[in-house]
Amino acid sequence: MFKILTMNAIAHAGIDVLIRRGCTVGPALDRPEGLLLRSADLHEVQFPQELLAIARAGAGTNNIPLERCTEEGIAVFNAPGANAEAVKEQEMAALVMSSRDVLGSIAWVRSIADQGEKIPALVEKGKSAFAGPELLGKTLGVIGLGATGAQVANAALAIGMEVVGYDPFLSVDGAWMLAKEIRRADQLDEIFEQSDYISLNIPYTEDTHHMLDEAAFARMKNGVRILNESRAEVVDDRAITRALESGKVAKYVTDFPNEAILKAPNVIAMPHLGACTPESEDRCAVMAANELYDYLLNGNIKNSVNLPNVALSRMGVCRLCVIHRNVPRMITRILDFISEKNINVEHMINKPRGEYAYTIVDLAEKIGEDTAAGIRSMPNVLRVRVI
Secondary structure, X not given: OOEEEEOOOOOHHHHHHXXXXXXXXXXXXXXXXXXXXXOOOOOOOOOOOOOOEEEEOOOOOOOXXXXXXHHOOXXXXXXXXXXXXXXXXXXXXXXXXXXXXXXXXXXXXXXXXXXXXXXXXXXXXXXXXXXXXXXXXXXXXXXXOOHHHHHHHHHHHHOOOEEEEEOOOOOHHHHHHOOOOOEEOOOHHHHHHHOOEEEEOOOOOOOOOOOEOHHHHHOOOOOEEEEEXXXXXXXXXXXXXXXXXXXOEEEEEEOOOOHHHHOOOOEEEOOOOOOOOHHHHHHHHHHHHHHHHHHHHHOOEOOEOOOOOXXXXXXXXXXXXXXXXXXXXXXXXXXXXXXXXXXXXXXEEEEEEOOXXXXXXXXXXXXXXXXXXXXXXXXXXXXXEEO
């Protein structure tokens, strides 16, 4: 069947999906058709000509050179929402830790372990140093209302918080996930001005780079608490360090530590722990494996980060899959070429995504390499597969 190279330790649940379907899966395979990975950095990796698809068992794809993959006709998949429950649970813990100095109190209690009979009195005397506000009635601003952000918003609402959410790209499906009591912000400024706590649940892109900068902190309430489950680069390290030092930000809880943040005061930093549950790793691996297999076997695309989502039920005898640039008359040229070969088209679909597009054509008879090569030689065609 297909050869799938694993570039990280992948949950057995995902590997089993592929093995049961006849795939060869492992960390030492030559000329694989698919890659299955988590955090392995592919930016300096040269891909073999046989590589058709990369699937990441997780949501973020900063470790994958998306533009190069697209130009080489390689579909890239992720597993959105598969780790949402795990991240949501950590964010709920982060809300409490950002309010009360739970970690500091635990460390302090351990530091008085040698005080014997004095411990109860010392505890009563010292506990006030670690006190903090309740979450009940406070306002949580959620930036990004995808699978994780929606769960965080709903969970915060359930414990009595007021919740306002911001997501200019909120999908219909995403909107259905949200409780009706969650207020929608039309501008980021509404989140900054109204929130006692701010939760970041957005992908890192050029547009979200340093979304929280000096100007953003200036518009926030004094003593605001920030939770970052996005990426380190969404927050300007220098700006938040100054905000922490001044007290503008009371606490910063992040899953993405670096040297600058670890030197700043009032920071709780965790080692990218949000999705690290066995259940989350299983769900991510299974989702990625299913996406990868369906693409390799049928050419269907679901949850791609560089190509349009396209699915078509199989009809006819042969399937032609073409990744190409989104330019005028491209589909016409492909269909005219097929018609000149006197081959009937049973079914087809085409969808664009920005500068690129993907076309599936089901044909009434098998086509030879000469036909595939003819389409492959057309200008603006990036990859041709015959299934």
